[in-house]
Amino acid sequence: MRAVLLALTLGACASGPESRPAVPPPRSSEPESTAVELQASSLQREPPLGARLAVRLPDGRIGVRRAELVRVQKEGPHWLLQRIKVRPLLRKGRFVGWRVVSYAGPGKLLAGDVVRQVNGRPIERPEQFIEVWNKMVSRDTLEVDLVRAGKSERLTFPIVRNQATRLRSR
Secondary structure (H helix, E strand, C coil), rough: CCHHHHHHHHHEEEECCCCEEEECCCCCCCHHHHHHHHHCCCCHHCCCCCCCCEEEECCCHHHHHHHHEEEEEECCCHHHHHHHHEEEECCCCCEEEEEEEEECCCCCCCCCCCCEEEEEEECCCCHHHHHHHHHHEEECEEEEEECCCCCEEEEEEEEEEECEEEEEEE
């Protein structure tokens, strides 16, 4: 649906003053607001990408829904990068990890956390991040090694089939 809206918008912007509109106007018997309401209601039916990513498992842990992870991965790393703000943390000129400034996605990351590794791999350089990103759907767990309040922790999220209860993004 987003692709169709984008194509229509781009088509309208690219057309010259003499070209015909990409979408015919509504029939006079149909009010304009009805068309807009129908379009808005159809968009509300499909949850946003990543909305069903985190799930609460029967034992209380947070897991990652594999089908949604595959959708997110196909969207590309920018999906995650739009939801997290990080800054590199250096000590004595050496990279320590990525300090989380803000996070608006599902899961347990907090502002102030320092992410050191994901799935046992460093993510200091872009090519390292891409390697981890590309391999994550083939794993059974998502593991994030971080420092929180001065203590090293590993957050482990099982990657599961569609089960359990959906968690809401912050």
